[in-house]
Amino acid sequence: MDLLLSPPILFFFLGVLATMVKSDLEVPKPVARLLSLYLLMAIGLYGGYKLSASGLTGEALAVMGIAILASALMPLGTYAVLRLRLSNDDAAAIAAAFGSISAVTFITAVAFLQEADIPYSGYLVASMALMESPAIISGVLLARLAVSGSAKGEERSGIAGLDWRELGRESMLNGAVIVLVGSMVIGYATGEKGWAAVEPLMYDPFKGVLCLFLLDMGLIAAKRLGDLRRAGVFLISFGIVGAVVQGLIGVGVGWLLGLSHGDTLLLAILFGSASYIAVPAALRLALPAANPSLYIPLALAITFPFNIIVGIPMYHAIIRAISATPPT
Amino acid sequence: MDLLLSPPILFFFLGVLATMVKSDLEVPKPVARLLSLYLLMAIGLYGGYKLSASGLTGEALAVMGIAILASALMPLGTYAVLRLRLSNDDAAAIAAAFGSISAVTFITAVAFLQEADIPYSGYLVASMALMESPAIISGVLLARLAVSGSAKGEERSGIAGLDWRELGRESMLNGAVIVLVGSMVIGYATGEKGWAAVEPLMYDPFKGVLCLFLLDMGLIAAKRLGDLRRAGVFLISFGIVGAVVQGLIGVGVGWLLGLSHGDTLLLAILFGSASYIAVPAALRLALPAANPSLYIPLALAITFPFNIIVGIPMYHAIIRAISATPPT
Amino acid sequence: MDLLLSPPILFFFLGVLATMVKSDLEVPKPVARLLSLYLLMAIGLYGGYKLSASGLTGEALAVMGIAILASALMPLGTYAVLRLRLSNDDAAAIAAAFGSISAVTFITAVAFLQEADIPYSGYLVASMALMESPAIISGVLLARLAVSGSAKGEERSGIAGLDWRELGRESMLNGAVIVLVGSMVIGYATGEKGWAAVEPLMYDPFKGVLCLFLLDMGLIAAKRLGDLRRAGVFLISFGIVGAVVQGLIGVGVGWLLGLSHGDTLLLAILFGSASYIAVPAALRLALPAANPSLYIPLALAITFPFNIIVGIPMYHAIIRAISATPPT
Amino acid sequence: MRDVKRIEIVIDKPHEPAVLDVLRDLGLPGVTVMDVATGYGDRGARDGGELSDAMSNRYLLTTCTADQLPALTEAIEPLLHKYGGLCLISDAQLIRNA
């Protein structure tokens, strides 16, 4: 299978392997931060540049609107399911992570499309940026509503004691969100000329940097796997089944809107991926009682590998199949 | 305005914004160090390479000589002005910072010229390298002369107790100076062939790296702004007026020497920019009593943003205007 | 001399100079780690890619086999010599370091060949990867055999108490080895298509990154020189003479096998270079009693500079001379 | 050279600002903050913050007088209960510039 033979994915496996065999290989934290900063800037600038070329079409606005809604509403369903087994805060946190998106999964899908010479639209990057935060707010609201009016006089719990400004800040001003949105705006504002200036750094070495970053992701994901021992079958299977269900909703939406093959695939990945960077950072503040050793490993060590190894080619095949029969 | 719409400047704004909204966005220290190391190497190698092509003309030597003099003498004037309000050591430190140069401001101006397809000469880079240190020595001498023969028996104060070797080391062997000068010499020595080997790293991605670095500069500058609360109106206005006066001297010199548009602009930027890297590092040792929370924020959070946002286009316009009437 | 005038070597000198003059120039640890990670990935991917193009010829397998043998057997001779003056563990550790290889020396030689437009084969990179570990195992065995049956009941000493699994892990699963071998396998597996995806990052900026890394190597090597004060003439001369002897063996092998000029040069460098990254990391665990302040500075501050400054051009000249008279 | 209470606090990096606010409100003279590479505690292992600060800790060192201590512990304890982490208190002597 071609994607599995692409360098970035193979470097992810290499990282997993290195952790498995207890190698001392490590990517220093500041390097990991630089790599993700680069990837966010690169995808943001490119998306903004493409958007400035295509302009904000009706299709673009429609998809972006649906993306926001999906991020805000999907957590309601997942939360209900997760509450069957998990504490209120943990269920809300995981629902938020899965409602939001994983930029690296999206970027890996973009690299897949580039390999396969399948075009995609810049507004998908915009949709990614727009999907990061709503799920966080929904998750926090769900957690608060559940305890509202409860006896606990704890000021932070309950919808009453909710500091909206603070919640907005924590959900929308996370570093990753700022860089992605900011780069997109800059790419949009500077258009052709701006892109020409940054392209040698922000486009050409892109896949190579992705190799370095996925190597580190492999190292980290494998390390985090251990945390899931306590998690149990229910949670781990949710990490896959839940992701696929959401991903298929994305496929369906793309099909109904008659989006292109590439755009539908990216939409599926946005719906079906779970955040392990922006959302956890926000939830430490907004939902401190939720256990990060549950929602981070689930998104990082289960859903992320599943998506880049199985999910992307799977949605690719499904979309090709159904694209034979357009909606009437 | 075109420059304001260039990605590097916009990323600077993004960094400022991120700090303003209290985002957790941060560029890890080692990454910031790598970026400035890269920028110094890149500009040094390029300048040396251009110098090896053009050779050391009389014009080149004249400008370089004047640059050294300016760096050494400008502090006398600024020190006198600053003494009206500041302590002896603080006045000397700020005079030194403004007599020296800001490599990043220079590099931003170079990027501006590249955007506008305006040529410039390699010896301007040499002039930058030559201007870093003399101002430091002048500043320290000013501070020492002022206290000479004073009652204080403190061995370090006073011109008598001055350790010249030490002062030379601290002013000329700062890491930033070494890398800049060293890279220039290497670029000069290896010429065409050497440049061909490093160009893919040292030239093509240059503007993209500048975006990353200015993003961090925006984050840091905005953080440092707070320190200036205590500084007062006098100092803050000096950060702009003093810079402009020095910058205009640079324009005048370029005009009298009949330098090209690009060279005159860069000379103005060298004269009008203030150091917040090499000079502070040296002054912690040479003038420990000077307060770094005064001269660093002033150069970093006032003069630097002013220069890249207002200064560069302003000098650009002035030079275009006067270049109509050459000196007779 | 051309190589001496190549930017990477000159940046090494710049680093040495900066340390000599006590400049505060430093390359942060995470940056150094990123640079060596990049260089290992780049050379591994390129070697694997070339191997996938040329295929595993008989010549390739022969050289790789000999490389493994050389790495495993050369330590026997050097250990015997070093025992004349050094403790058992120190002698074994140095023998291991010199039996293994220095990837950066190899990479510098590759850059030299590229400058001179001399071709080389991908299996030399494979040989490098294969030579890293055997010498470590030999060194540890030598150290253990020497003390076997000795009165000391210390569980770790002696061949009996040897934990083979552990020794294998420590010698073969070091981070540097994993990245090099892994990248080579990935380059081999993904071939033309994979290389096209990573080339903009992994090939074009290669020499520029080498400049940055050798600048740091110069800083570090000069710092480590001090440790050798205690080492004495015997050890320091071994760092050169021992390296040259091994290097000449490499030249001889290449000549006997009728290898190309480039391949012979690289083989000489593999034989004649000493490891200061992978081997020390492994020996801290496998031979904790060996003094790292002996074998690291020797390989880093004596043999490495000698090889990149004198060794490479010297072997280059020798090979050109003898290539006139092929073996009959 | 005067006797002081030496205070060490380990806290999730996202909650560091809350702790610094406490120290400032108490008017403590200064603080030194260091990065934590890794660690483990009741809430399991922590990483070095490769991807986000969500799972990384910070180490704070500060000093206070014996009379300031009760107010400090009282202000810190709820933070530790809510966010985890720890606070170590020991006796030391301080030399400062003046």
Next chain:
Amino acid sequence: MRDVKRIEIVIDKPHEPAVLDVLRDLGLPGVTVMDVATGYGDRGARDGGELSDAMSNRYLLTTCTADQLPALTEAIEPLLHKYGGLCLISDAQLIRNA
């Protein structure tokens, strides 16, 4: 707030896992690990691990009860003898979440 023994250990980074095993075996509640930039001791100067961890140290901070101390020192001492480094023990009071 309870009395504890405050334990600091400096060890070669390659041997850190061995020390962590000891702490876990003794069932110590937690540990905080920090990178060491440089240092020197009997075995000469250490670097920051630019090239490999062979010459770099790590700093571990942990706590134990007075009764756990003998077992800890007994387990740590052989490691220090074999690998170098040091262990510092002092008295402190601990505030933890519960």
Next chain:
Amino acid sequence: MRDVKRIEIVIDKPHEPAVLDVLRDLGLPGVTVMDVATGYGDRGARDGGELSDAMSNRYLLTTCTADQLPALTEAIEPLLHKYGGLCLISDAQLIRNA
């Protein structure tokens, strides 16, 4: 296991060499140096040295005997007065390789 004085020093990074010279001149057996991420004191806030070391601190940990202490404090005090920073002294027990 022997009693020692545990010395902590926080100093501007540019002045770290001056402190290390003092420790060496006193013949102290070793030192461990760590990077300081941020901090504040009388001279305001410090950064992590993003641009230069001018505004960044370093943390030094060392040990000495009770008799060495007076000489150490006497040598360190002028540095702290001139450059700022602080020195903390506490009691500890040291385990070393012999």
